[in-house]
Amino acid sequence: MKKKLNILLIEDNIIEVMKMDRTVSLLKLKHKITKAVTADKAFELLNETESYPDIILLDLNMPKMSGIEFLSSLKSNDNLKHIPTIILTTSDNENDLKKCYKIGISGYILKPLKYEDYVKKIEVVLSYWCINELKKY
Amino acid sequence: MSQNKIDIILRNLKEERTARKAAEKIVKNKSNDASIIEELKKSNKALESLLEKKTSQLEGVFENINNGYVLMDIFGNIMKMNDVATSFFGYDIGKESLSVYNLIYPDDLDYGIKSFITLKKEGVFTNYRTRILTKNKQVRWVQINGNLIVDKQNKPIGAQGIIRDITSEKRAEDLLTQSENRLSSLIENLDSAVLLEDEHRKIILTNNKFCELFNIPTSADLLKGVDYSNAAYESRNLFKHPKEFVSRVTSILEKREQVLGDEIIMADGETLERDYIPILKGNQYKGHLWTYKDITLRKKYRESLEAQKENATLIQEKKEELETIVNNTSIGIALTQHGRIIKNNTALQNMVGFSENEINSFSIRDLTFAEDYHSFKKYIKQVTVDKIDNFTFVKRYKRKDGSAIWTKTNVNVVRDQDKNIKHQVTFIEDITSNREKTLIIDLINNLTKSILGKTDIVDIAKEIVNNIAAYLDTDNCTIYLVNHEKNTTEKIAVYGVKMKNKTPVINDLFLPKGKGIVASVAKSGISELIHDTSKDDRYVIDLKKCLSEITVPIMSNGIAIGIIDSEHKDKNHYTHEHLKTLESVASLAAIKLRTAISIREHKKAELRNELLLKKLETSNYELNEYAHVVSHDLKSPLRSIDALVSWIKTDNEGLLNGNTLDNFNLIEDTLEKMELLISDILFYSSIDATTSKNKKVNLNIVLEDIKKILFIPNNISIQIINKLPLIIGEKTKFQQLFQNLISNAIKFNDKEKGLIQIDVLENKSFYQFSVKDNGIGIESKYLDKVFKFFHSLKPSKESSGIGLSIVKKIVDLYQGEIWIESEPDIGTTFYFTLKK
Structure with a gap:
C-alpha cells in the first residue's frame, strides 16, 4: 500500500463522507480524498485543479444533478473521460446499473447496511486501484 | 272440267261398254x-x-x-x-x-x-x-x-x-276388272266430283270427291246402282238457293243439252262450277255425266282483285291519314335513299332544329358525329351483306346549334322485288332524358368505383360529396355522421371546404341533434325534400341562408348512421328525381360507411390502447424508479444509523455496560429487519415491471443457485424428485419464487430430519410444481391469510411478512394458480402452476 491515490468523492450525505474518512483513517491509508457535496461542485473542482484525481467515487442519488447526469457530462468531456469512476450507491436498481455501464464506469459498489461490511468493501476497492497503473499528469 | 278430261272419261266409258257387252x-x-x-x-x-x-x-x-x-x-x-x-x-x-x-x-x-x-x-x-x-x-x-x-x-x-x-x-274378265279399276281409280282421284247416271238416273259411277262435296257419308263404290232420280230434291238444302237448284236440274235434264260452267253457291258459302254432259248412243239418250268443281278460291281471288281496284281511292285516303300521323308523331322519321334524306317529318325538324328543306339537302352522315359514323357504317354493311331488314342503335344527331341529341334510331330497309334496297325508313326517338337517367346510373357507378377501395370514412364522404354536388348543380353539399349516443351529428365532408383549407374534418362543426332538418332526418330516418326552407321552422342557417334543402339519411340496420345534405339558394331547386338518386347513393354509402365507421372506431380504439399502453409503460417505469428512489431514501438513513451505532460502540469500547450493548445490538437487528422489509417491498412492487427480456430459464440451474445462496441447516435436505423443465420468463422472478418457498420451508421446520421435496407435473398448457415440507404445518384457519401482505405467522428476524405475497404475485404474473395443503405438525405442500 505504498501508492497514494488522489480520490474525488462526490457524496451529498454528510454521514457517508464521515464513513469514508473514518474508513480511510481506520485502515491507515494515506490517500488524498477531495470531497464534493454536489455534482456541480465536483465540476468546479475538476476545472480548477490542474491535476485530475486518479479515481472518482460517485454517489447516484443526489439532489440537483444526479450521479448519472454527472457521469454523462464527465464521459462526454474529452479531458475528463479517462478518469475511472466507481459508483458507490445504495441503489440496486438494474436500470441504473445498466445505464452506468453503458456510459462507462469502472465499478459499481453497493453500500451495505453494516458499517463493518462497508469498511471491508472500501478496503478492497482502494487496494485494487492502488495496484492499477494510472495516468500521470 | 277440261275437254281433255271429258275425252278421257268418254273413252273409258266406251271401253267399259265393250267390256260390259262381253260380260x-x-x-x-x-x-x-x-x-x-x-x-x-x-x-x-x-x-x-x-x-x-x-x-x-x-x-x-x-x-x-x-x-x-x-x-x-x-x-x-x-x-x-x-x-x-x-x-x-x-x-x-x-x-x-x-x-x-x-x-x-x-x-x-x-x-x-x-x-x-x-x-x-x-x-x-x-x-x-x-x-x-x-x-x-x-x-x-x-x-x-x-x-x-x-x-x-x-x-x-x-x-x-x-x-x-x-x-x-276368265282372261276377259280380268281385263275388264283391270280397266274398271283403272277407270275408277282415275275417277276417284279426280279433283272434280263426277256423277255418271244412266237414262233412268241410276248411278253408274261416282267418286269420293262427289261424296265429299255433298257430304255423303258412304264411299263412292256403295253408291253404284242407286236410283238418284230424287237426289236433287233431297239434297236441295245443301245449296244456298234450294228451289232454284232443283228447278235448274229439272230443266237441264228435260233439255238434255250440254251445260258448262254453271255456278252453284252452297249453303256454307262455297262456290261450285257444274257441267252437264248428255251421253248419246247414236240418237239414243243413254245417260249423262255431271261434274262439279270447287271454285271458291278462284272466285275469292277474283273478287279481291276487283276489290283492290275499288280500294285505290281508299288507299289515297289512308295515305293522307298516314301523312298526318307522320307529321304529328313525336318520333322523328326520315326517308332515305342511298344515304340521302328525301323526306322528313316535323318531329325530326324539331329535334335537330333544321327546317324541312335543310334536312332534305343533307345526307344522314351530315347529321352524324364523326365518332359515331363508324358504328353506323357497321350496321349499313350488315344490311347490304347479311340482308338484315332493320336494326336499332343508340346514336347522337347534330343539332343546328352544334349540340347533340341522344336518340334511339331504328332503321328499316324497304327492298324491291329483286331484294335491292329501294329506300330506308328511319325512326328517331329522342332519348336525351332517358340518357340523363343513364347519367345517374353512371354517377352511381363512378361513385362506386371511386369509393371502392377506400376505407377511410372521410375519403369516402369526400368522394360522395364531390360527385353529388356536380350532379345536384350546387356548391353546398355535406355529409354528417350521426352519433346516437352523444346525440350529435358530425360533419365529415363539406363540398368545397377542404379545397380552401387542407385540414379535412372540422370537429367544431358539431351540430347538436334535435336542431335543424339534418337532425330531424337523423332522428326520423326519412328523406326530406324542402322546396322552401323559409316555410319550415326547423331550418337552421348553417353556412349561408339557402331556400331549398334536400336531406337523405344513410341508413344502417334501421337507424341513420349518416346524413347526406345539400342546400341551394333558390327555391324549388331539388326534384323528386334528385331525392331518388340521393337515396340510391345513400344506400351505397351505407355499405361503405358501415365498414368505414367500424374501421374508424377500431382505429380510434387502437390508438387509445396504444396511448394507454405507453402511459402505462411510463407510469410503470416511473413507479419502479420511484420505488428505487424511495428505497434508497429509506435505506440511506439505516446505513447512517448503523454506522453511527457502530462508531459509538467502537469509540466507547469497554465503557458501555452489558445492557446498553444489548440495546445497541437490538438497534442493529431492527435496522437489518427494516432493510429486508424495504428490499422485499421494492421487489414486490417491481414484479410487474419487466426489467429484462423473457428468456428460456432452466429451473434446475435456478434451484442449484438457490441451494448455494440459502443457508441450509445440516438437518434439512432438499430433494428434487423430477427433473425440472425449462420455462420462459425472468430468471430473477423464478429464483425469488422458489427461494421464498424453500426458505419458508426451512424456517418453519421443527423436525429432527427436515425434508423438502420439490416436484413437477407436466400438463398440456402448464406445469404444476409442488414444494413439500415436513415442518410445523399451518392451521386451516390461517390458510387463506398466508398470502396477505405483511402477514407473518411466526414473527422472526428474517421474515418481512411479504415473502408469500411476492410468491403469489409472481405466480399471478405467469397466469398460474397457487394453493396449499397443510396439516399442523405434519407438514405443508405449496402447489403452484406456471403457464408453459
Whole structure:
C-alpha cells in the first residue's frame, strides 16, 4: 500500500463522507480524498485543479444533478473521460446499473447496511486501484 | 272440267261398254248352267241306278254331255271321265289312276278341299272356280258344278261334276276388272266430283270427291246402282238457293243439252262450277255425266282483285291519314335513299332544329358525329351483306346549334322485288332524358368505383360529396355522421371546404341533434325534400341562408348512421328525381360507411390502447424508479444509523455496560429487519415491471443457485424428485419464487430430519410444481391469510411478512394458480402452476 491515490468523492450525505474518512483513517491509508457535496461542485473542482484525481467515487442519488447526469457530462468531456469512476450507491436498481455501464464506469459498489461490511468493501476497492497503473499528469 | 278430261272419261266409258257387252254375253252363257244342272239330275238318277245295277249303260249318258264329265269316289279318285274331260285333262284313266288332288293347281288346293267339304255337307256345289293342271302342265281355269252321290242309306259314295273350261272367259274378265279399276281409280282421284247416271238416273259411277262435296257419308263404290232420280230434291238444302237448284236440274235434264260452267253457291258459302254432259248412243239418250268443281278460291281471288281496284281511292285516303300521323308523331322519321334524306317529318325538324328543306339537302352522315359514323357504317354493311331488314342503335344527331341529341334510331330497309334496297325508313326517338337517367346510373357507378377501395370514412364522404354536388348543380353539399349516443351529428365532408383549407374534418362543426332538418332526418330516418326552407321552422342557417334543402339519411340496420345534405339558394331547386338518386347513393354509402365507421372506431380504439399502453409503460417505469428512489431514501438513513451505532460502540469500547450493548445490538437487528422489509417491498412492487427480456430459464440451474445462496441447516435436505423443465420468463422472478418457498420451508421446520421435496407435473398448457415440507404445518384457519401482505405467522428476524405475497404475485404474473395443503405438525405442500 505504498501508492497514494488522489480520490474525488462526490457524496451529498454528510454521514457517508464521515464513513469514508473514518474508513480511510481506520485502515491507515494515506490517500488524498477531495470531497464534493454536489455534482456541480465536483465540476468546479475538476476545472480548477490542474491535476485530475486518479479515481472518482460517485454517489447516484443526489439532489440537483444526479450521479448519472454527472457521469454523462464527465464521459462526454474529452479531458475528463479517462478518469475511472466507481459508483458507490445504495441503489440496486438494474436500470441504473445498466445505464452506468453503458456510459462507462469502472465499478459499481453497493453500500451495505453494516458499517463493518462497508469498511471491508472500501478496503478492497482502494487496494485494487492502488495496484492499477494510472495516468500521470 | 277440261275437254281433255271429258275425252278421257268418254273413252273409258266406251271401253267399259265393250267390256260390259262381253260380260253380258257371259251372263247369258251362265244361264246354261240351269240346263247343266238338269243334265246332272238326269245323270244322277242314271248314276244311281248305274251304281246299283252296275250296268255299263252310263257311257251313253256321258256321251250326251257337251262339257267334261268327271265321276269320283268319296276319296277323290277319278272313276270316270267322258271324252271331253279325257282330252281336256290329258289323262286316260283306263291306263292310269288319277286323283282330283293331282288335278287341282297347288295354290288352289286349300280352296278345293274346302269346297269338297261344302259339297259333302250340302250335297251340291255350283260355280266352283279353280285352276287345274293338265297332264302336259298347262294351267287352265275351270268352272265346276257338281253334286254328291249317295247310296240308298243316304251315305255318300262319290261325287260327279260337269267341268267347263273358262280360261279365255276368265282372261276377259280380268281385263275388264283391270280397266274398271283403272277407270275408277282415275275417277276417284279426280279433283272434280263426277256423277255418271244412266237414262233412268241410276248411278253408274261416282267418286269420293262427289261424296265429299255433298257430304255423303258412304264411299263412292256403295253408291253404284242407286236410283238418284230424287237426289236433287233431297239434297236441295245443301245449296244456298234450294228451289232454284232443283228447278235448274229439272230443266237441264228435260233439255238434255250440254251445260258448262254453271255456278252453284252452297249453303256454307262455297262456290261450285257444274257441267252437264248428255251421253248419246247414236240418237239414243243413254245417260249423262255431271261434274262439279270447287271454285271458291278462284272466285275469292277474283273478287279481291276487283276489290283492290275499288280500294285505290281508299288507299289515297289512308295515305293522307298516314301523312298526318307522320307529321304529328313525336318520333322523328326520315326517308332515305342511298344515304340521302328525301323526306322528313316535323318531329325530326324539331329535334335537330333544321327546317324541312335543310334536312332534305343533307345526307344522314351530315347529321352524324364523326365518332359515331363508324358504328353506323357497321350496321349499313350488315344490311347490304347479311340482308338484315332493320336494326336499332343508340346514336347522337347534330343539332343546328352544334349540340347533340341522344336518340334511339331504328332503321328499316324497304327492298324491291329483286331484294335491292329501294329506300330506308328511319325512326328517331329522342332519348336525351332517358340518357340523363343513364347519367345517374353512371354517377352511381363512378361513385362506386371511386369509393371502392377506400376505407377511410372521410375519403369516402369526400368522394360522395364531390360527385353529388356536380350532379345536384350546387356548391353546398355535406355529409354528417350521426352519433346516437352523444346525440350529435358530425360533419365529415363539406363540398368545397377542404379545397380552401387542407385540414379535412372540422370537429367544431358539431351540430347538436334535435336542431335543424339534418337532425330531424337523423332522428326520423326519412328523406326530406324542402322546396322552401323559409316555410319550415326547423331550418337552421348553417353556412349561408339557402331556400331549398334536400336531406337523405344513410341508413344502417334501421337507424341513420349518416346524413347526406345539400342546400341551394333558390327555391324549388331539388326534384323528386334528385331525392331518388340521393337515396340510391345513400344506400351505397351505407355499405361503405358501415365498414368505414367500424374501421374508424377500431382505429380510434387502437390508438387509445396504444396511448394507454405507453402511459402505462411510463407510469410503470416511473413507479419502479420511484420505488428505487424511495428505497434508497429509506435505506440511506439505516446505513447512517448503523454506522453511527457502530462508531459509538467502537469509540466507547469497554465503557458501555452489558445492557446498553444489548440495546445497541437490538438497534442493529431492527435496522437489518427494516432493510429486508424495504428490499422485499421494492421487489414486490417491481414484479410487474419487466426489467429484462423473457428468456428460456432452466429451473434446475435456478434451484442449484438457490441451494448455494440459502443457508441450509445440516438437518434439512432438499430433494428434487423430477427433473425440472425449462420455462420462459425472468430468471430473477423464478429464483425469488422458489427461494421464498424453500426458505419458508426451512424456517418453519421443527423436525429432527427436515425434508423438502420439490416436484413437477407436466400438463398440456402448464406445469404444476409442488414444494413439500415436513415442518410445523399451518392451521386451516390461517390458510387463506398466508398470502396477505405483511402477514407473518411466526414473527422472526428474517421474515418481512411479504415473502408469500411476492410468491403469489409472481405466480399471478405467469397466469398460474397457487394453493396449499397443510396439516399442523405434519407438514405443508405449496402447489403452484406456471403457464408453459
